[in-house]
Amino acid sequence: MPFPARRPAAALLTAVACVVTAVFVTTGSAAAVITTTTSTSATSQGASGTSTSGAPNECPNKQSPPAAEDDAEQPAAGSAAPKPLPVPADPVGGDQLGKCGFVLPPDAATAPPSEVNASSWVLADLDTGAVLAAKDPHARQRPAALIKVLLAVVALNDLKPNTPVLITQEDVDAAKGYSAVGVPAGGKYTVTQLVEAMLLKPGNDVPNALARALGGVPKTLDLMNAAAQQMGALDTRVATPGGLDGPGMSTSAYDLAVIYRHAMQLPAFADAAAVKSVTLGGVYVHNTDSLLTSYTGAITGISSNTTDAHSTNLSSAGKNGHRLVTVLLRGETTKYPMYLQSSKLLDYGFALTAAGAHQVGTLVDQAPPVKPSVSATSSASTSTDAANVTNAADNSPMYQAFGNVGMPLTIVAGLGVLVVLAMYVRKRRARAARARRLAAQANNV
Known part of the structure; x- marks a missing residue:
């Protein structure tokens, strides 16, 4: 072995x-x-x-307004079209306001009025900021002349009320082919007078004059966009000071309600908005919106339209200790004029407040904190x-x-x-x- x-x-x-x-x-x-x-x-x-970044949008106008119907938004030769504004990770004003369709209180006794045909609208309490009801509130739309509320805020904040402004031929020409307040070249008016006239009647001559007084149209647009961002109106980018359609013009019903609420907290704006008529160098200017003469407690009534914006309206009224604001964007007037649609919506809002219905969101007082982008979050994670x-x-x-x-x-x-x-x-x-x-x-x- x-x-x-x-x-x-x-x-x-x-x-x-x-x-x-x-x-x-x-x-x-x-x-x-x-x-x-x-x-x-x-x-x-x-x-x-x-x-996350490439997911299809649930709402058709979540990033951009509907396609333009004319060439008003074509960028100047050699310039690129502005990219859509970023969409906040969380809907400003509350999660429910990120919905596309109707956003209604769970305890609402009735549906919104059928006369309202606007693609998007917001109904809110002007004092508390409570959003009572809405339809596609953050949809990107075009404001038409409603944007002059933002211009008025900037002008009243950055210029002295009694500052004289000389109307030039450039201002008159800015309104050719469009609506005009009608101020003549050579006329000299205070900032307060021009703001009052601008709020009473849509037109592009007075907004151009105020923009010149603020340092020119490009600077004025920067001031208006900065103010919108500071307020929390993150769907808004102003392309023209008076509301004409322009490259990248964008807003939402929610944003315009936020802007108007901020404006009404400014005494100079509230005073100007309360004026029923003004005379500028023999030119009599008054508000022709029928809401002011047909609706009890009416405060503001602004109706306007452009080819791409369609019809828009901003109205407010007070009743039983509440002041409500309605903003309607991309409406149609074939059956019901905008003032009638807004009056029906105001009635609906006052009924909701009387019933103690729950709010569906909030008009913010300032821009929400900026969250890190998806890519940054992914990298950190x-x-x-x-x-x-x-x-x-x-x-x-x-x-x-x-x-x-x-x-x-x-x-x-x-x-x-x-x-x-x-x-x-x-x-x-x-x-x-x-x-x-x-x-x-x-x-x-």
Whole structure:
């Protein structure tokens, strides 16, 4: 039976080799799991970011107004069309206001009036800011002359009320082919007079004159857009000071309600909005909106239209200790004039307040905090996930048992054990050989 002592040695060698191999395999598997987890997490985050940013819009006008029907919004030669304004991650004023259709209180006793055909509208309490009901409130639309409320706020804030403004031929020409208040070139009027006239009658001559007084049309647009952003009107970008359609012009019924509420908190604007008529150099200017003469408690009535905006309306009235505002965008007047639609909506709002119906949102007082973009969030989340995976690996039993340094020491110790065992086996074999020789000699004797 040759070399019977080699079998235990071979077994021991195999056992040690298996231990060392298992250590390497286990360590490699753990590393592979960590790497795979990190990679999967990053891939998942990337996919999430892509799907979020590329997801189709639920609302057809969530980013941009409907397609233009003429060439009024064509950019100047050599200029690119403005990109749509960013859509806030959370609807301004409350989650319910992100809906496209009707946004009504759960305890509303009746449906909104059928006479209202505007594509989007908002009905809100002017004093508390409570949104009582709405339809597609954040849909991007065009304001037409309703945007002059924002221009009035900027003019009254940035210019002294008694500052004289000279009407130029440029102002008169700005209204050619469009509506005009009718002020003559050469006339000189105060800022307050021009604001009063602008609020009474749609026109592009007076807005152009105020824009010149503010430093020119480009600067005025910057001031108006900055004011809208500060108020929280994040759907709004002004392209023309008087409301003519222009490249990138955008607003929403919600935004115009926010802007009007801010304006009415400015005493100079509230006073100007209360004026029923004004005479400028022999030009008599008055408001022809029928709401002011037909609706009890009427405060403001502004109706306007352009080819791309269709018909728009902003109305407000007070009754039983409440002041309500309605904004209607992209309406049609074939069956019902805009003042009648707004009066029906005001009736609906006063009925809701009398019944104590719950509000569906809020007109904000200022711009909400800016949230990080989807890409930034995904990047931060990916880094956090990778760190969490690393920490989990560091706290694992495998890492605690071996660590970064203990693993090599363990391998060296295993090799040392192997050497000691080999020496032990060699000594046993030598002793067995001597014992056999001695036994043979004794037999020969």
